[in-house]
Amino acid sequence: MSARNSNEELARTYGTPLYVYDLSRVRAARRDLFRWLPEGVEVYYAFKANPHPDLVRALREGPGPGCRAEISSTGELATALEAGHTGEEILYTGPGKTPGELREAVRGGLRRFSAESLSDLEHIGAAAVAEGVVVDCLLRINSATASAASGVRMTGKASQFGIDSETVGDVAAALRNVPGTSVAGLHLFSQSNAADEEALIGEFRHTIETATRLQEELRVPLRMLDIGGGFTAPYGRVGDRAAYPKLAGELSAELDLRLPGWREGRPRIAVESGRYLVGDSGTLVTSVSNVKESRGRKFVILDGGINVFGGMSGLGRLLPVSVQVDTGEPTEQASLVGPLCTPGDVLGRDVTVPALAPGDLVQIPNTGAYGPSASLQSFLGRPSPVEVVIDDDGSGDGSKVVVSVSRIERSRTYTERGAAA
Ligand SMILES: *Cc1c(COP(=O)(O)O)cnc(C)c1O
Numbered sequence: 001m002s003a004r005n006s007n008e009e010l011a012r013t014y015g016t017p018l019y020v021y022d023l024s025r026v027r028a029a030r031r032d033l034f035r036w037l038p039e040g041v042e043v044y045y046a047f048k049a050n051p052h053p054d055l056v057r058a059l060r061e062g063p064g065p066g067c068r069a070e071i072s073s074t075g076e077l078a079t080a081l082e083a084g085h086t087g088e089e090i091l092y093t094g095p096g097k098t099p100g101e102l103r104e105a106v107r108g109g110l111r112r113f114s115a116e117s118l119s120d121l122e123h124i125g126a127a128a129v130a131e132g133v134v135v136d137c138l139l140r141i142n143s144a145t146a147s148a149a150s151g152v153r154m155t156g157k158a159s160q161f162g163i164d165s166e167t168v169g170d171v172a173a174a175l176r177n178v179p180g181t182s183v184a185g186l187h188l189f190s191q192s193n194a195a196d197e198e199a200l201i202g203e204f205r206h207t208i209e210t211a212t213r214l215q216e217e218l219r220v221p222l223r224m225l226d227i228g229g230g231f232t233a234p235y236g237r238v239g240d241r242a243a244y245p246k247l248a249g250e251l252s253a254e255l256d257l258r259l260p261g262w263r264e265g266r267p268r269i270a271v272e273s274g275r276y277l278v279g280d281s282g283t284l285v286t287s288v289s290n291v292k293e294s295r296g297r298k299f300v301i302l303d304g305g306i307n308v309f310g311g312m313s314g315l316g317r318l319l320p321v322s323v324q325v326d327t328g329e330p331t332e333q334a335s336l337v338g339p340l341c342t343p344g345d346v347l348g349r350d351v352t353v354p355a356l357a358p359g360d361l362v363q364i365p366n367t368g369a370y371g372p373s374a375s376l377q378s379f380l381g382r383p384s385p386v387e388v389v390i391d392d393d394g395s396g397d398g399s400k401v402v403v404s405v406s407r408i409e410r411s412r413t414y415t416e417r418g419a420a421a
Contacts, residue, residue: 006390006400007285011361014386014405016287017304021050021368023391023403025281026058029241033231033276034065036244038252040263042270044070044091044226049274049369050282051076054389054404056083059277070272074101077108087111091226091270093140093187095120095160102127106135114138114187114226116162118171121178128180136184138226139175141165141214143190147199147206161189165214172218185224185267186211193275194230197242201250203230212258222267225259229272233279234366236310236323236347241280275369282368283326284309284385288360289339298334300356305338305345308385309367311375323347326365328354336362340380377410384410 011018033043045059045067059067060083069080072094080090087109095116105113106127115121115137128135142162163171176183188207194200207227215222233241255262255269262269286302293299310321323336330352338345347364356362377384384407393401 007283007363008361010388010390010402011285011287014388016285016361017302017308017385018285019308019367019371019385019387020283020285021052021055021278021281021387021389022400023054023058023281023389025368026055026278029233029277029280030059030067031064032241032243033273036231036247037271038248038255038269040265040269041251042068042268043277044068044270044272045277046070046229046272046274047076047079048072048374050278050371051079051373052387052389052406053079053083055278055281055368056080060085060089067273067277068270074104077101077105077110081108091138097123099123099127103130106131106133110135112136112138112184112224113181114140115175115181116140116160118163118174118178121175121181125178125180134180134182136223137178137181138185138187138224139163139168139183139218139220140187140189141168141210143188143207143210145206145210146190147202162187165210168214169217172220175218176220183220185222185226186214186220187226187228189226189228189272191228191230193232194242195232197244197246200230200232200244201247203228204247204251205254208254208258222259224268224270226270226272229274229276231271231273231276233275233369235275235279235369236284236321236364236367238324238326238365241276277369279369280366282366282371284364284367284371286362286364288356288358288362290358291334291356298332300334300336300353300362302336302338302347302362304382304385305340305347307338307340307345307376307379307382309347309364309371309375311377311379312370321347322349322351323364324351325353326363327361328356330354339382340376342379372408377408384408 068089069085070091091112092105093114113124140162142159143165191203286304289303290301333350334353335349336347336351386407388405389403390400391403393399
């Protein structure tokens with residue numbers, strides 16, 4: 001039975017819009033990423049790409065080295081702990097950590113945080129002091145420069161993320177002396193979705209150089225260096241994950257040059273990845289609700305739009321979505337739109353599609369990252385999509401078995417939280 005047929009069967013059973021995630025692909029992506037990296041480099045999985053518990057568990061568990069967890073909320077904290085991550089394996093990041101969630105994280109056993117500013121570091125320290133512990137903190141740096149190769153134009157940009165590299169020296173003494181915290185290293189995340197291997201390597205080199213210089217300038221310990229990510233994968237489009245055959249060699253050489261103790265874990269080197277690890281595990285199966293023409297253009301209206309996929313880009317902001325379909329013989333051009341009452345509910349314009357009619361299934365490939373949890377699920381009150389996780393059934397012939405069927409709990413009802421005092 002081909003994967004295509006089984007997705008159609010799953011759609012018949014569970015309805016659409018439907019996500020199907022294949023755990024064998026999650027494991028393959030994890031194996032590949034560790035293979036592209038020098039041995040000993042730690043990988044933090046960015047939960048925001050897809051916090052589905054089965055995917056998180058597959059990334060944490062073997063065979064081979066497992067991923068650690070990069071989280072930014074108490075919801076992600078709960079998922080990480082339930083998946084078996086220990087506090088030691090989790091890095092808590094984000095620009096708006098509240099006192100309440102910091103206390104909860106420290107109580108949950110977390111001892112490693114990324115601090116985005118001096119005041120953020122003080123908030124982390126206050127939570128640690130309240131719980132009677134000292135926590136390790138990475139100083140997140142907003143670098144004033146980027147590598148020429150990366151094409152990232154972050155130079156000098158103001159941001160809620162990180163401490164400006166050009167002024168961090170002014171607060172170095174204060175950063176070193178926040179009660180409840182111990183500065184353990186640096187965290188730089190300067191690009192997502194790198195254009196190619198050269199851009200990725202160039203930016204990592206630049207990051208390592210910046211971190212080495214800052215460490216000397218700030219006189220902070222460097223027990224851990226998180227050099228960020230940028231590993232790429234297609235998003236709602238046909239294609240394969242990138243390959244990085246030169247990365248391990250070039251990254252090792254740069255680390256040997258600047259941080260010669262790294263092979264013994266001085267410092268520990270970490271990278272972060274979301275989309276690369278889960279992107280190609282997912283397929284979004286939608287149904288055509290209607291087809292219409294307007295002023296010479298065809299509109300294929302699907303039963304899921306930016307409420308299920310790419311919601312972060314639906315309002316023309318981040319993560320531009322321009323899907324392709326993986327269904328049938330492509331014969332014509334159409335706009336693929338969702339059911340929401342906003343002209344922003346577009347998954348793709350001028351998409352090449354087969355002749356489609358109401359009831360037909362449309363499969364959108366490479367939708368395992370930034371799907372339901374990154375979409376406008378509450379907008380217009382449609383039910384959240386069912387998410388089916390499948391895996392190899394062990395027969396070795398590619399047949400799949402359903403591991404779980406779930407949907408993100410989302411309510412259209414407003415729950416009374418008690419009257420105002
Ligand atoms: C979003 C994010 C990631 C993951 O980005 P991908 O492009 O999905 O790999 C990693 N680290 C940080 C700090 C992020 O904000």
